[in-house]
Amino acid sequence: MSALSRKPKTFKLRALHSQKKFGVAGRSCQEVLRKGCLLLQLPVPGSRLCLYEDGTELTGDYFWSVPDNAELVLLTKGQSWQGYVSDISCFLSMFHEPHAGLIQAARQLLSGERAPLRQKLLADLLHTVSENSGAETRAEDPPWFEGLESRFRSKSGYLRYSCESRIRSYLREVSCHAPAVGAEAREEYVRVVDAMGQKLRAAQYNGGYFDRGAKAGGRLCTPEGWFSCQNRKETHHRPHTG
Known part of the structure; x- marks a missing residue:
């Protein structure tokens, strides 16, 4: 079956380190890439698509084997993505000490998350940063x-x-x-x-x-x-x- 006769595949696309997702459909990797760059206002030359889950680069041969509604990260030249670990590392590096902003951000991510592994990672992170571990006395905590x-x-x-x-x-x-x-x-x-x-x-x-x-x-x-x-x-x- 030719690509033109197939139903377009749908994806959830985001830019690097962005939580905002966009729905994009296409019959080829290049079509999705072009639409994504236009939507996110990013340059097409040097850009590529990776699976959010593990960082695998999306290529033409791999395109049709990816499940519908898979999450993709659009990377421009010089950017890299290693999957979940990249998101978590970036998330934590923004905050030297846990505070209300970090806790609120984790809660927002968790409320909209459906993937079991990411739910667990966020829940564990939220539990840890919500603890008042710096307090020592009964009066403090x-x-x-x-x-x-x-x-x-x-x-x-x-x-x-x-x-x-x-x-x-x-x-x-x-x-x-x-x-x-x-x-x-x-x-x-x-x-x-x-x-x-x-x-x-x-x-x-x-x-x-x-x-x-x-x-x-x-x-x-x-x-x-x-x-x-x-x-x-x-x-x-x-x-x-x-």
């Missing part, structure tokens, strides 16, 4: 302390307590395992657990691991309260719970 005992006056204090409680729990679990150890090794097992308990008590159960105010060598998080968690399969970053 009352919602963070909801449900906690009144004796906790700072985030670092509560997280230090939380870390100590967790390590105490681990130690109790190890101690309770002693009866299951064989008779020949049980005495040595108890001795090692007792020695470990003494060291942990002397170190205040390493409560500083969760305290972003602790010295660099005594905490697992960054000064901003971020953790880098790793296992065999993945590496990811988790925010301080404040």
Whole structure:
């Protein structure tokens, strides 16, 4: 079937770093490119079309295999696009510190977004920047302390307590395992657990691991309260719970 006898393909087109989309239809890559440049008032020479999702350049051979209503980015000479990561990097680089403008922009993007992956990325971003992570005391961030005992006056204090409680729990679990150890090794097992308990008590159960105010060598998080968690399969970053 020739291109002229086919129904024109429709696309959602935007310029680089622009959230405004335009509907464009055409029977060839060059036709869509020309219409897009005219619509966006961009020069045709040196311009090209890329898929918004992953940055794949749209060519004549690939044109008819792209789904209808696919999102395209129109790039002029010297511009580049790497997919979602480009949009996110640009979005974040505009703001050194999260503020109302960033939060509002993220909410607007999320409200009009339908792609599941982009919805998740925006939702996670919005959750992170909406947190009042710079606040430390109960007076500065009352919602963070909801449900906690009144004796906790700072985030670092509560997280230090939380870390100590967790390590105490681990130690109790190890101690309770002693009866299951064989008779020949049980005495040595108890001795090692007792020695470990003494060291942990002397170190205040390493409560500083969760305290972003602790010295660099005594905490697992960054000064901003971020953790880098790793296992065999993945590496990811988790925010301080404040």
